[in-house]
Amino acid sequence: MKYIFFLLVSFILIQNTYAKNPVESPTFDDILKEIIKDEKYIFDDMNIKIKVPLFADNPIQVPIFVDAKAIKNAKKLIIFTDLNPIPKVIDMDLLNLLPIVSLNIKVAQETPIRALVLDDKGVWHIGSNNIKSFGGGCSVSSVASSDTDFGKLLGKTKGNIFKTDGVYRLKTSIFHPMETGLVFGNSEFYINRITIKADNQILAKIDAYSSISENPRFIFETLVESKDYKIEFFDIDGNKFNMDIK
Amino acid sequence: MKSLIFFFCLISYGFSNDFDYKLKPIKLAENSYYFYGKEEYFSKENGGDIANSSFIITNNSVILIDTGSSKLYGEQVKKQIEKITDKPIKYILNTHHHPDHFLGNSAFSNSDIYASEFTKNEIETNGDLYIVNLVNIIHEAMNKTKVKAPNQILTTKDLNFDGYKLKVLYFDGHTQSDIAIYDENTKILYASDLVFYKRTLATPHANLDKWIKSLKELEKINYSILVPGHGISFTTKEPIKENIAYLEFLQNTLKNSAKEGLDIYEILNKPIPKEFESFTMFSEEFERSVINLYPSYEKDLK
Numbered sequence: 001m002k003y004i005f006f007l008l009v010s011f012i013l014i015q016n017t018y019a020k021n022p023v024e025s026p027t028f029d030d031i032l033k034e035i036i037k038d039e040k041y042i043f044d045d046m047n048i049k050i051k052v053p054l055f056a057d058n059p060i061q062v063p064i065f066v067d068a069k070a071i072k073n074a075k076k077l078i079i080f081t082d083l084n085p086i087p088k089v090i091d092m093d094l095l096n097l098l099p100i101v102s103l104n105i106k107v108a109q110e111t112p113i114r115a116l117v118l119d120d121k122g123v124w125h126i127g128s129n130n131i132k133s134f135g136g137g138c139s140v141s142s143v144a145s146s147d148t149d150f151g152k153l154l155g156k157t158k159g160n161i162f163k164t165d166g167v168y169r170l171k172t173s174i175f176h177p178m179e180t181g182l183v184f185g186n187s188e189f190y191i192n193r194i195t196i197k198a199d200n201q202i203l204a205k206i207d208a209y210s211s212i213s214e215n216p217r218f219i220f221e222t223l224v225e226s227k228d229y230k231i232e233f234f235d236i237d238g239n240k241f242n243m244d245i246k
Numbered sequence: 247m248k249s250l251i252f253f254f255c256l257i258s259y260g261f262s263n264d265f266d267y268k269l270k271p272i273k274l275a276e277n278s279y280y281f282y283g284k285e286e287y288f289s290k291e292n293g294g295d296i297a298n299s300s301f302i303i304t305n306n307s308v309i310l311i312d313t314g315s316s317k318l319y320g321e322q323v324k325k326q327i328e329k330i331t332d333k334p335i336k337y338i339l340n341t342h343h344h345p346d347h348f349l350g351n352s353a354f355s356n357s358d359i360y361a362s363e364f365t366k367n368e369i370e371t372n373g374d375l376y377i378v379n380l381v382n383i384i385h386e387a388m389n390k391t392k393v394k395a396p397n398q399i400l401t402t403k404d405l406n407f408d409g410y411k412l413k414v415l416y417f418d419g420h421t422q423s424d425i426a427i428y429d430e431n432t433k434i435l436y437a438s439d440l441v442f443y444k445r446t447l448a449t450p451h452a453n454l455d456k457w458i459k460s461l462k463e464l465e466k467i468n469y470s471i472l473v474p475g476h477g478i479s480f481t482t483k484e485p486i487k488e489n490i491a492y493l494e495f496l497q498n499t500l501k502n503s504a505k506e507g508l509d510i511y512e513i514l515n516k517p518i519p520k521e522f523e524s525f526t527m528f529s530e531e532f533e534r535s536v537i538n539l540y541p542s543y544e545k546d547l548k
Binding site: 063134217 | 346379382504509510511512529530533534537541544545
């Protein structure tokens, strides 16, 4: 009897820790369903760390850092914000990348942010945090597109590689306005696809969205060693920008 | 019933009154005072009273250095000064273009307001933006605050206000134009935001190299009292050395982190030297500085 009681209590406890959404919001369920349909998920702030500023003073450049390396053999990493007009930030098919990413995003207002990580058993782990800001970041046109040298700079890339304990960190940035199309008179213009290769082996296929800040910068990590990492950026106008990081 | 009436009286009293900054001038020397601003970030509770402002009473007039974050603050500064002297506030100096130092200008209709050309231009272009931001944070205390740009441009090293002489020192680093005022009569140095005392340095428009250089110049001045922009006034050289040490620490941290390829949050996770961690507002200001400044250090890589 005691044993059953203990089992019941522990079962309820486990249920509660996993079932509870740590940051409530009205849109979360709908957005989640759109992305993962009816697949299994758990809230897992233990294994997914999302770093955000104490307060995001600049709503058009909010640095975020997601680290889910605690989840082994992660297959996918998706980031979205609950209350942005463009919720999705990035959708990474990890293949040979580690579940870690750093980038800057825009926020329209204070919003919860989520990182979804698909493990090798087909379960989605959801990490949450909240970005505090007065917002306004999605309804401003990019600074880049008002630059007169815009044409010359478009697609200009920079990259670096850092190796620590067998992990290769790729740091990259590209000059691009990442226009949302939400500002009257400005049409959408952003990088929507990124492919990362080591020599000719594909490390990751990534979908990107215009909620990423202009002149995007990224940190990616891989265990695959290479003398020539290649990153290809594609934007919605069909431009392709290639870079090599050696 | 009685208590209900009392309650309503209290409520209406609360609504009918403007925000009270509870300002008290602190005496530095005969005829020289400053108002100490709280070592906090802008908030509804402090009404934006987060920076120091100072005044000097001369034979014929009053000279005011910086005017705080709001019109109300400016008005209450005026009231406090009127309690001490009946001389008019004829001269105002804006040391730089940050909103906690000039938005009180609109409370002074008959004063000449002096600033460097850069500061004046920044106030004219970005003043309204600052107000919008602050209304979001401070609310009521910002009521009626409008941009009032300086009407006099500072160019000379010497000022003569009705016979009262002051030295103007032109620096940069905290912003692109920071002036310090040195009063040789009292040997008081009004350094404004070039110097912070036991309060973490704010860097939104900073150039660390230039700031360190400016501090080294300030250190050479033989002042008896230094009034910083934030934190209490002091008499020794130690605080300036401490400021330099902090800026050098910040700069080295950013440079080394860029070399190692660190992320912003990995920098923030690093251990902090004890002497700086005890500064007020450390975690907020340090994080802000790293977020603002790190991209320019990352750029130096290929």
